[in-house]
Structure formats: structure tokens, C-alpha cells
Amino acid sequence: MKGNRRSEMSVTEMFSYIQGFLSADQDVREDIRKVVQNLEQTAREILTLLQSVHQPSGFKEIPSKCAKARELFSTVRTQMAELKTKFPVEQYYRFHEHWRFVLQRLAFLAAFVVYLENETLVTREEVAQILGIEVVREKGFHLDVEDFLAGVLIMASELSRLAVNSVTAGDYSRPLRISNFINELDSGFRLLNLKNDPLRKRYDGLKYDVKKIEEVVYDVSIRGLAKEPESGGDK
């Protein structure tokens, strides 16, 4: 009987304890959501900036646009720094869904800037550095490898657009360079065993990007445009 009364206490107490935990959890999520909204805002700004490379006039301005983007990434780093303060670092995957989307977008933007700058594939380390985060989970807030890969795949589809638009802008050699680059990427992705998840779906899209770029290269080459020195490209 006494035991019963004691346990009655403990049930209520137990639920209060759990409720405390749940409240704290909601607060953390609320905080994260706010920072993530800011990150999304910055990401949209960087994207708008980089979109201009698709404009005929935009090709010459690539270096300056990249420089400006690099500046905006410092805002990203500040916001990332703030995000890290919102939750215990070892619980990264508990809240992963909140920032997964924006992190993939930012990885894409970093990869895109690096590509525009020197036409190489960004490394995971570089992206992490540009975003002010870690590569290795043990070291802190990090860039999950699947998010890095998703970012790279978004870039691939942006590059197929770029191949199309660079021809419109009169730069006939860029498509071939993009083609080589994207083929190497494709070879890389073929090494991976993906699950039936969003990344797999995105990777299926890569095949279409490769195909589209191949078509552009073909169009350019049957017209003999690739060989003549072009004026629109900058490399």
C-alpha cells in the first residue's frame, strides 16, 4: 500500500521529467529553425549572385562574382558558428533534418564557386572550410558525406545548364571542358553503392546532365565550332 503511494508519486514525477526533456528538445529545435532560416536567406543571396553566370554578359564577370560569393560565405560561417551553439555537438544526427536541406544547398554553392574559379572538383575538406565546419564527425559540427555528394550533384545539373548557356553566349569550348569534368564525376559516382534514397534519385539525374552536355558537345562539334578560338570564354 505504501509502496503504491510512493509509486504514484514516481509516475507523475517520471512524466514531469520526460516532459522537461521534451520541452527542452522543442526549444532547441525552435532555436535551430531560426538560424537555419537565416542560412537559407544567405544561401538564396549567394545563388542569386551566381545565377548571373548564365547570362550572356555574365561570363566575363565570373571572377568578380566568385569573389563576392566568397564574401557572403563569411556570413555563412558566422551563422554556422551560431548554429553550433544551439545543441550538443554529439547529437548532430538528432537534429540533422533541420539543416540537411540548406547544408546541401550550401555545399552546392561552395562547389560551384570552386568550379567557376578553377574548374576542379571541390574536396570535402574545401567545402567544410568554406562553410566553417568540420569534415570529421568527431571534431564537431561536420559535413555528412551524403550531403556533400548531394551538393556536388546539384552542381552537376547547374553545369549542364551552364554548358547550354555558354554556347548561347558564344563560348564554344567551355562545354567540352564541362563534359570532361562531369564525366570524371560520373565515373566517381559509379563507384558508390547507394540505397534507394534521395541521393540515389539525385544521382540518377546526373545521367541526364551527362547526356545533355554530351549533346551540346556534339552540336558544337558537328558544326566545327569547338575548334575556332572563341572570344566569350575566359580560360
Added chain:
Amino acid sequence: MKGNRRSEMSVTEMFSYIQGFLSADQDVREDIRKVVQNLEQTAREILTLLQSVHQPSGFKEIPSKCAKARELFSTVRTQMAELKTKFPVEQYYRFHEHWRFVLQRLAFLAAFVVYLENETLVTREEVAQILGIEVVREKGFHLDVEDFLAGVLIMASELSRLAVNSVTAGDYSRPLRISNFINELDSGFRLLNLKNDPLRKRYDGLKYDVKKIEEVVYDVSIRGLAKEPESGGDK
């Protein structure tokens, strides 16, 4: 006991009163549904009229088709005026779902006419005026901003069709103008912080329209078609 009997009366009375309320509500909804059906009919007529711009022969007739559409919009205004009489204006959002769909279609049609006339983006004020409704909620039956945006996005997808068909019709310069316009629109939308709702989903479709139009411009450009003076309508 007595108290009980008293309340028995009042329970019946209360529910009778409530039934009166529910009946009135159902009548209002029935009335609204009928007017909305008429609006849908008119909207389909305007759409049929404007669809002819996609025909090879239709490009020259754009002005006359727009003029006719303008006439049909006066029917819309009459029907809108009728709709307003069916319910108290401050209950707009109570019945919003009934007309939301047709209102978005009408906003699209208004935006499309304005674009065809002078290749500019319609303003919310213009749409409201064409439909005979208000912009500001406080002033009366108004055009919700999200419905306006939905209408604009429907137009974007119609423009990607137009770009394709104008090339078929031999008008090689229109796609480039459409491309510029749609890029501007895309930048505009990138300023918005959309929730995860139907509008956001529709907006995600915009990037396919952008890409499709760029590919049309590319096709025209690589074949050197854009440069030759065309006869099919260059404004």
C-alpha cells in the same frame, strides 16, 4: 427534476437555434458554389481564346485576342460582383477554399494577357482591377497575395510553352525576350521566403521552365537563327 425539465426545454431551443445557424451556412456555401461554377466557365472561355497564341497562325492575332479577352474579363467582373453579395466580406477566409482555385486561374489569365500585350509583369493592382476586386483586404473582396503569386507561376509555365511554339512559328527572337523576362521573375521569387506549401511546390517548377526556355534560346542561337531579321513579330 424541475431544473432538469427547464434545461430540457433550453437544450432543444439551443439546438434549434444552432440548426438555423448551420442551415444558413450551408445556403451560403451553396450560393457561392454556383457563382464559382460560372466563373470557372468564363475562365475556361478566356483560356480557349488565349490558347490560340500557341498556333503558328496565332502570333499575328495576339492583339486582337487580347482585346477579346479584355471583353470577357468584364463578365468576370460582373460575376465577381455577384460573388461578393453572397457572404459578409469579413468572412472571406472562411469560404476561401471555394474560390481559391478559380481565382488563381483568373490571376494567371490576367497576367498572361498583360504579358502578351506589353511583355511586362502584371502587378497585383492590375490583376485586382482586371478582376474587379481589391488588393487590400480591408477594402473588400481581395486578391490574396499567395493566389496572385500562384497565378504568376502558372503563367511562367505557359511562357515556356510559348517559347517553344514561337520558334515553331518562325519567331526566333521571342524566346530570348521570354528568357530575360522569366529570369527576372525567378530572381524576384528568390527574394521570397516561401513556406513548405503548394506555392513552394509550384515555385520549384519554375526552374524547369527557366531551363526549358534557355534550351530553346540555345537551339536558336547555335543555329544562328537569332541573328537573321525575322518577320514573325519582334516588337
Added chain:
Amino acid sequence: MKGNRRSEMSVTEMFSYIQGFLSADQDVREDIRKVVQNLEQTAREILTLLQSVHQPSGFKEIPSKCAKARELFSTVRTQMAELKTKFPVEQYYRFHEHWRFVLQRLAFLAAFVVYLENETLVTREEVAQILGIEVVREKGFHLDVEDFLAGVLIMASELSRLAVNSVTAGDYSRPLRISNFINELDSGFRLLNLKNDPLRKRYDGLKYDVKKIEEVVYDVSIRGLAKEPESGGDK
């Protein structure tokens, strides 16, 4: 070209303006959500309080529990007052979904308290007064009639539980009073012509409550328990 540049300005401006609008809307929703969360918290506290009437020991404490619940309702009124400040009153139906759920719960709790106090059906006026809101839409933030009815139906199912537990607690006369009350309620609802909506579905559940309570009355009656003078819980 010039026209184009002009419109470029105006497009950006227009979308900036719209973003202002959307932000304001999102802020309003965020504010509403927070107050609603608080209301839910209070509602859960009142519920936990009132649920103790199902305990064998709880029957004697009904008056004191009701008194405490009345106190908590003053918190509800404060929170309701705050809710009203978060948006223009004529947009009630625009944000209705945000508070609909909690308002139905609160209507239930108010109806339950009133029933426990004097075994009568609460009126819409009383609920509105207890919650510190209006009955008539024109006067301000009001209690939608369907939400009132939903609250009453939730109470009906709570009463069938109460009939069972009051017998367990040795109170044999209460079930008969509940049975009369619920039959009256059932007759009332039969006056209504409900649509095929959530309310209708909830109402379909009422007949199970009616039957359940009748069976309790039957059990008490066949054993002649109702006749013996009870003290209101003898264990």
C-alpha cells in the same frame, strides 16, 4: 530595352514588397502558434486536474477540483486576450486552423466543469464567457458553433467514462442522472442536419456513449442498487 530595365526595377521592388507581406504573415502565424502552445499547456493542466474525478477518491473532491479549474480558466482568459492581439479580428478564419483544436478542447473542459458543478448543459454563452471570448462573430474573437458542438461531444464521451467510474466508486445514482442528460443531448443533436465532416463523425460516436451509459444504469438497476441511499462513495 529601356522598358525592360524599368520593369526589372519594378519586379524586384514588387517582390520585395510582397516578401514584406509574407514575412508579416509568417510572424503573425509564429506569434499565434506560441500563444496557442501556451493555451494547450493550460488546457492540459485543466484536463489533468479534472481527470482526477475518475479516481475512487475523486468524487468527493469534485467541487474543489471545479473551483481549481475555474482558477486555471482565468489563465486561459489571459492567454486568449493575448491571442486576440496577435492578428486583426476580421481575419479569424484565415488563422482558424491554428487554434481550432485547442478551442474545442477548451470548450469541452468548460462544458465538463459546468456539468460537474450543476449537471446542466453549458450554453455557448457560458463557454464563451469562461474562455473570455465572444459568441457572436461580429463582436470579436468568437467561439465558432461547430467548435462548441465538438467540445460538447468530447464531454459526452467523458461522461460515459464517468458513469462507469462513479459506480466503481460506489455512487450508484449518478449514472441515471448522466443517462438522462445524455439522452437530452442526443435529441438535441438529432435536430441538426450535419454535413459529412469531422463533426458528423464525432456525433456518430455519441450513440455508443448513450448505449454504454444505459448499460451502466441497467447494471445498477437490476441489482437494486440505485434505490439504496448512497453516501457518494463508500469504499
Added chain:
Amino acid sequence: MKGNRRSEMSVTEMFSYIQGFLSADQDVREDIRKVVQNLEQTAREILTLLQSVHQPSGFKEIPSKCAKARELFSTVRTQMAELKTKFPVEQYYRFHEHWRFVLQRLAFLAAFVVYLENETLVTREEVAQILGIEVVREKGFHLDVEDFLAGVLIMASELSRLAVNSVTAGDYSRPLRISNFINELDSGFRLLNLKNDPLRKRYDGLKYDVKKIEEVVYDVSIRGLAKEPESGGDK
């Protein structure tokens, strides 16, 4: 080309013709819906009237309540007569879904009245006559056999309630009579080879009614109540 133009005409014509057909169909459905709403209203009134038999005081009034119900059925017949005018009789099954629900309720009410009057199972002919419709499909608007059976099953569950409430009201012999009746019904249904459809599901509920009533008879019997001459029963 010419052929094409010809067919263009005829396509429009064909679709206009079809639209006429569709409109007519929608009008018919609208008309049916309205009459069915009235039937539902009358059915609810009859139900409210008959519900009073579950009240302690209601048992003596059964004959008068049945008489009143009989009167209300004449309203049903008028409404049924109106319903028949709304569509060609051979399209009964095209619009069946519209009135199926209310027809089953009315069949239940007719069966209940007949049971209350002389404790026999209503025949399909009697129900049809009470509702002013036909038994045989060939003769006109008829009572589908499955709808008749559904109505009978609704009554069975009403009778299990009645058995409970008659004991509460002090009528100890009625349950036994109900038990015999319901057992007979159960045997009847066991002759049927029902498909896996809503009717089958409803029939599965019958065994719970049988069991419930047996338990009531048991309660009465073990307490020796059945033997003493009762005053509450009337047969």
C-alpha cells in the same frame, strides 16, 4: 486540310453536345440531393419519436408513438413520390448511392415500428408499402433487398438496447421475447451467403447483439425476476 477543318467543326459540336449531357446529369443529381435531404430530415424526426421507447416512461406509450410514426411515414411517402419524379426509373442504380443511406435508415424505422406494434419481423412488402415504393424492381422505384436487410440489422442492434432498457424500466419479460425474436433472425441470416461487403460486416455485428440480449435474459433469470408477474410489460 479540308478534312481537318471539317472535323474541327464536328469536334466542337460533339463536345458541346456532350456538355449538354453532362449538365443534365449534374442537374438530376442536384435535384436528387435536395429531396434526399428532406427524407433525412423526416427520418431523423421519426427516430426521435421512437427513441422515447427507451425511456422508463416510454413503454406504456409505445402504441401511441407507433401511431404517430405511422403518420410521419406518410410524409416519407410524399417525399418518395417526389424523388421518383427526378430521374428515369431504369436509372435507379446509376444514382443509387445518393439515397442508399437514407433508405436503409427508413427501412430500419419501418421494421422497428412493426416490431413494436406486434413483435414480428416486417416483410419486404410491408416496408415497401410503408415507404410508398415497390418491392419488385420492374414495377418502379424499389427497395433493394440488401438495403432491406441492412435496415433489419440496424433494428437488431436497437433491440439489444431495448432489452437492456426494458429491464431498467422493470419489464422483465420483454428481454426473453426479444431474445427469441433475435435468435430467429440470426437463423434467418445464417441461410444467406453474403459477400464480403458492408452488409456482411453489419451482420457480423448481429452476434454481439444476440450475446448481449442473452446476458440480459441471464441476469433476469438468475435473480428470479422473470418468474414474478411484472407490471411494466404490456403484452
Added chain:
Amino acid sequence: MKGNRRSEMSVTEMFSYIQGFLSADQDVREDIRKVVQNLEQTAREILTLLQSVHQPSGFKEIPSKCAKARELFSTVRTQMAELKTKFPVEQYYRFHEHWRFVLQRLAFLAAFVVYLENETLVTREEVAQILGIEVVREKGFHLDVEDFLAGVLIMASELSRLAVNSVTAGDYSRPLRISNFINELDSGFRLLNLKNDPLRKRYDGLKYDVKKIEEVVYDVSIRGLAKEPESGGDK
């Protein structure tokens, strides 16, 4: 008691009679199902036959394939004739669901054959004649207008596939003809006021077919392929 025994008889008798009715109904349905299965088998054979028009080699064989399909339709007519014998004609809508699916497929196949033969839209009369049934409900087993429309919409999506594959097969003029045809169809459908039902949903798919075909015409047109005299498949 005696009355009870009498009714016991009649209950058994009544249910036996009803079981006879239910058995007959189930037999009818069983019979219908078997004929419908045969119809489905024939429909699949016609479909397999006609799908060969998508093969590069199939374009030349269209006339012969259509002729063979016409032969198979005589099997359909025989099966339809058998179907009609399985139930009284005025109960068409009672069993409609059984053949609705196959009837729509058959309407599609008939429409497709007629289109392939002379590139016109089949009329409801023609479909009915090909299937050996009536147009007007009063005359017998007929083709419901909604099923006819569903069949036409299935054909539209088959035509968009045909446009693509005819280009692959080197027939560059067919897509333009298909495009004109499908636009006409689209205008026709816009005259209809469809409910929110499966047909409406299917119709919403039509706009994708229209767009797809326009893009094919575009591709052919921008490469000047439509102008050169083709031989109807040169690979």
C-alpha cells in the same frame, strides 16, 4: 406464442426467398465477370497488336495492323453480344463497375484504330458500332459518355508517345498532324464542365501530352526536318 411460431416459419421462408435472390445476383455477377475477363483478354491482344506501331518498322504496317485490329474487334462484338445476355438491360448501372474499366480500354483502342486509319477523332457512334453496342441508353447496352471520354483521353497520351516514336522512325510530318489533332481535342474538352472525378484527373494529364507533342514539333521544325519530303521511315 402461436403468432411467434407462425412468424418463425415465415422468417425462414422469407430468408430462403431472399437467399434465392442473392444467389441469382451472385450468379449474374459471376457470369458477367467471366465475359469481362474474355473481353479483357481480347483488349490486351488488340493493344499488343497496335503497340507495334511504335516500332521503327511498324510505321509502314499501320494499315495492315489496323485491318487485323478490325478483325479482332469482331471478337469483341461477339463477346459484347454475350455480355448483353447476362443481365436485364435496365440494370446496366447496377453492374457498371464490372465492365467500366474494359469498356474504357476498348473505347481507347477503337479511337486509336480510327485515328491511325484516317487521323480523325472517332465519334461516340463509331466507337459504339465498332464495339457492337448502343450510343443511346434507351436502346440497350450502351457506351456511357464518361467512358467514351476516358477512352479518348487514353488515346491522347498514346499519341504523344507516337509523335516521339514517329520521329525516331524518320517520319517528321506526323508530329505536326498529331499536334493539330490534339489541340483540337484539348479545345473540345475545355467546353466541358467536369466534376472533380477520375475523368477530371485524367483530363489534367492532357495538357502534358499537348506540351510534349509541341516540343516534338519544335525539334523537327528548328532543324528544318518537316520541310524535307520524307519517305515514312528511312532507317
Added chain:
Amino acid sequence: MKGNRRSEMSVTEMFSYIQGFLSADQDVREDIRKVVQNLEQTAREILTLLQSVHQPSGFKEIPSKCAKARELFSTVRTQMAELKTKFPVEQYYRFHEHWRFVLQRLAFLAAFVVYLENETLVTREEVAQILGIEVVREKGFHLDVEDFLAGVLIMASELSRLAVNSVTAGDYSRPLRISNFINELDSGFRLLNLKNDPLRKRYDGLKYDVKKIEEVVYDVSIRGLAKEPESGGDK
């Protein structure tokens, strides 16, 4: 090239081969369904026969009813023998779903007869023998252990009804015997580790049967009815 033509053959052939298999499968299922319908019919007849034991007058006739049921089981054995001829015996579980339901009912009926005859739990072997099937899968068409258990559980719930009705019929010792029997059964079932499947759900119901019977025994014992020599029981 040649290989290609060969493979073209084989795809069609392969699908014909598979189609042949599927058709055969459907035929088998059709055959099975027919026999199963007959089995269901016989099962319903046996059930109707045995239902009479719940009647006050039925208790004396138990032996004769059981004898008649035994006769009907010979029909079951004939039908089972026919069922076995419809499919290869080693594919029992391929078609299991078709007869699972009726087999459980039949196992129940066999168990019920055996219980009524000598108040013992039927063994799996006995049921198999009564139904003319095997116990061990390897030997032929057999009784799955889960179906046997399901049948036993259906009987348990029938016995709780019997306990109730035997009291009504004045047999006060039977409930105690049933109680002992059912408790032993309950102990048996407690030994099993069931999955979250229908059998588990049914087993959960057993607890209510045990409870109900316990209540009957209690009712009888507090009234001192169990001790007096009763006339209605036959053991």
C-alpha cells in the same frame, strides 16, 4: 544482330510462358473458391444445428444434435476430398488464404461437438480426422496448427455464451465445469509465444471469455445455486 532477333522471340515466348502459368493459377483459384463456398455452406448448416444448444430446450437434445452434426461432417469430408484434388498438395500454403477462414470455422465446430459430447478438449488429430484431413503437412492436406488454435479459441467464446445460457436454462453446475475447462485452456495458451497477428488478437479475447465465465460461476456460487442437484445438465 542475329542474337538480337533470337532474343526478341524469347521475350515474347517468355511472357507467354509466364502468362500460361498465371492463367493456370487463376483457374486453380477459381476451382478452389467454388469448393470452399460449398464448405462454407455446410459449416453454416452445422453451426445452425449446434446453435440450438443455447436454447433452454436445447440442453436435453445435445446428444442428438451432436449425432446429426457428426453426419454433416461426412459431407465436409467429401468436400475436403474434392478440395484436395484441385491443386498440388505441396503448394498448400500458396492457396492457404482461400480456405483458412472456413477451416478455422470447421475446426471450431469439430471442437465444439467433441466438447459437447464428452467435455474434453479435442486434439489436433481428432479435428483432422473429423474433417478428413491430415495433421502432418508431409502427409497431405493438413490442419495448420494456427488454424487449429483459432478454432479452439472460437469455441472458447462459444462456451462463455453457453455458460450464460445454461444458467438461464437452470443448469447451474455446467458453468463451473466450463470454467475448469476454459482455465486449463488458458493455461495452455499462456505457454505460446504469439506474433502480433490475428491469432494473438483472438487469444486476447480468451481472457474476456475466462472473465465472463468466472463471473457466472461467482453469480451462481454466491446464491448457493451450484450445490443443489440440478435437473437441466446431463453429465
Added chain:
Amino acid sequence: AAQERDVHANPSSAVIAAFKVFQQELDSRHDKYERLVKISRDITIESKRAIFLLHRVINVPNAEGVLKEAEGKLDGVRQKIGQIAEELRGEDIYQFHRAFTPGIQEYVEAVSFLHYIRHRSLISLEEINARLVFMNTENSDPKGSAEAPPSGALVLTFQVTPADYLLGVADLTGELMRLCIGSVGNGDIDTPFQLSQFLRQIHDGFSYIGNTGPYEVSKKLHTLRQSLGKVEDACYTLRVRGSEIPKHMLADVFCSRTTHMDTEEGVV
């Protein structure tokens, strides 16, 4: 172009080298996930069997024997959880949470059921977690781990999340309902009243948490409410039934009930 491209599949390429690293990382992650799923399935099955075993407590003479046997089964389950902890060593447990959450919830259900039968109280999250402390080696004695964990790198712990705890407790209520109905059927009249009190507390606790908990909790709330209803109905029936005891039998019944209680208490 085709020839050029083949070069890119060149294994010496930096891109390819990087992707080989990714391949390994993804494969090992996926493999680990799969191993965890398998362990989780084992945990589920064994926990369910422990629960079935515990239901036998009602009607066997030797309740303590059954409890011991169940305790032994749960020791085995804890060893499996130890394997999970081993797999998760140094990982973020939320990364693989979906793989093992069903098993853990079932374990919470089983262990809290055992706890209730022994102590008639709700086991706390801390108490559960306190028993999930493992030695590093797989063959370590799990009994020892329940005591103060020895310091040093040899100790591994597993933390049940509050959400999994809640979900396990929600399922526990279903088992308690079964226990209650089973008790009534076996003539035990105290347990149902105790259980209804306890279940009501848990129900009120869940009401208090309401929709602030994880989504899956809200789904289970309906079942919880049904279980409570069944238990309340059972108590009601006992009460109504008890009201008819003839006066002269009251003492009798009271006596036998007390005896019954004593026996049970003695056993625990």
C-alpha cells in the same frame, strides 16, 4: 570523345581516389546499419517472449521461478543491447537510431512489465539505463554491469532515449490491460483495482504530455485510452458484482482475498 572519357575512369585520378574513400565510408555505414537492424529484430523477438513468459505469472504456483526465467531472458537481451553499444562506440547514436529503435522500445516494454510485476511501480528511465552498462569484451558478465561501473575505458553504456522510453511505456499499458483482464478471470480482485489506478496515472501522464511528445506517441494514445477503458470496465464489473455478496459471505470473501494477497506479497 569516347576515348578521352575512358581516361577519366583512370584510377589515378584524384576524383576517383576521393570517391573510393566515399565508397568505403558509405558501405561501412550501410553495413553497420544492417547489423543493427538484425540485432534489433533479435531484441524484439526475445523481449516479446519475455513478456509472454511474464503473463504466465498469474496462474502458475511458482511466480518467482517465472520472474527469474524472464530476468534471464532479459539478461540475454541486454547482452544484445551491449552489441549495439559496441557498434555505436564513438558514433552519434542518433545516426543509426532508426535501425534499433523498434527493438529498444520492445525491451523497455518488457523490462518495465517485469518491474511492475515485481514492484507495482513504473521503472524510471534512469533505472533502465543503469542496467545498460557493459564491459568492453563481448563475453563479460552482464550481471556485474548492473553495479557501479568500474572506471576505465572498458566500460560501455547505452542510453535509451526519452522518446523510446515513452513509446515502450505506451506499449506496456497494453500488457497491463491483458494482465488485468487475466487477473479478473483468475479470481484475483485486488490486482485490477491496483492496475486501474496505475494505468490511470500513466494515462494522465500521457495526457499531460499531450502532443508535445514524438509523433508516434500520439498514435499510440488511442490504444492507451482503450486499454484504460477496458481496465476501468473490469473494475466496474467487479464492483457491481461484489455489491450482491450476501452479508453472511462477506467475511469469507474478505478472508480469502487477504490470504491471496499475502501469498503474493510473500512471493515477491
Added chain:
Amino acid sequence: AAQERDVHANPSSAVIAAFKVFQQELDSRHDKYERLVKISRDITIESKRAIFLLHRVINVPNAEGVLKEAEGKLDGVRQKIGQIAEELRGEDIYQFHRAFTPGIQEYVEAVSFLHYIRHRSLISLEEINARLVFMNTENSDPKGSAEAPPSGALVLTFQVTPADYLLGVADLTGELMRLCIGSVGNGDIDTPFQLSQFLRQIHDGFSYIGNTGPYEVSKKLHTLRQSLGKVEDACYTLRVRGSEIPKHMLADVFCSRTTHMDTEEGVV
């Protein structure tokens, strides 16, 4: 009454004895089911990896090496299927079918994909089943089993059901679509046309079967149709694009294409 009842838990009771048999039967059935689920999951994963590996065929110089590697992986899968066959020895395979059907479907997908790449044809159900003949011992050489099975009790076979075969082939079409798009991107212009022909045959085959097949097939039909559409679109694009080849380049293109084909044919 309570005391009386406890007697019934008496282990000497015939009822209890019978239920102990049932307990064993149910437990061993459930355990077997669980073991099959685990093997099936392994089969799924390994088959998927074989498929990914096969997609690498397109752009590596040594296609045969990849094919050999995939063959090796599938040998491993077949050993696992052998384990299933071992578990099912003497059982009715449909009793446990739900446990392993996902894995078997994935294996059909993988093995038919490999077959298509090698032979450009659809593997038959017989061909698949012919390779699922196993020696009795678990360590037997699976290569040997592809040959005529030695007579005697040592041989075990596994029969893929027509339904699983159909479902595997339906999924194969998705992989073929990927192969097609990948080929276009890698400058291979013959494979897409071959594939579109092949896919159209499969599509027509499924149309022919229609709704007479298992329910799951109908669900996959939509995806199949989409895949076919994508492949037809790719061929269309190739055709439209090819229409613009300047006359003087035609020979060139034709040449390089032939070379390409030769290389490929030589490799297979």
C-alpha cells in the same frame, strides 16, 4: 475456485502437454521465418551491389573484369539462396515465401541485368532456376551446381516463382533505363536503340499479361512505362540530333561508331 484452477497449470495435464508441442512448433516456425528474413536482407544488399557494379561496365576499359567481378558477387548470393533452400528442405516454400521474396526479386533483377549485358537478351526463368541447384553441404562449390545435378539426396534446388521472376524483371527495366541514359551520355549510340527495342518488348509483354498477374506487378507497371518513355525519348533525341550531321562528317561518325561496337563485341 482459485486453488482448483492452479491445478490446471499442472504440467502433467494432457492439454498442457499438447500446448507444449504447439509452443515448440510455433517457435521453430517463427525462428525459421526470422532466419529467412535475415538471409533475404543479405541477398538484397549483395544483389544491389552487383547491379551498381554492372553499371560501371559502361565506362571502364576492362568490361570483362567488371562482369567477372559481378559474377563472383552473384555466386556469393547464390550461396545465400542455397542457405534458404537448406532452410526450406522438406517445407512448403509458400509457407515462408513472404520472408524471402524481396531478396529473390532483387537477385532476379541482378542476374537478368548481368545476362542482358552479356547476351542482350532476357534470361529465362529456367535459366535462373538451373543455377539454383546446390550440393547438400553448405561449403560445396557453387560453380559445379550449374552443371547437370548429380543424382542422389545430396542435391538441393531452389525454384524462383513466376511471380518473383516477373517482379524482378519489372525492376530490371529501371536498371536498363539507367543503362540507356548512361550510354547516351557516354557517346554510345547503338545501345539506346537496342535497349528501346528490348524494353518495348518487355513492356508489350507486361501489357499482354495486364492485370492477370500478381497485384504488385500492376503497381510496377507505371514505373515501367515511365522508364520506357525515357528510353524512347533518348532515342528520339539521338535521331533528331543525328539528322543534323553535315554530309562530310557522316562517314566519320559511322566509322567511329563501328569501331566502338567492335571493341565492345570483342570484349563480351
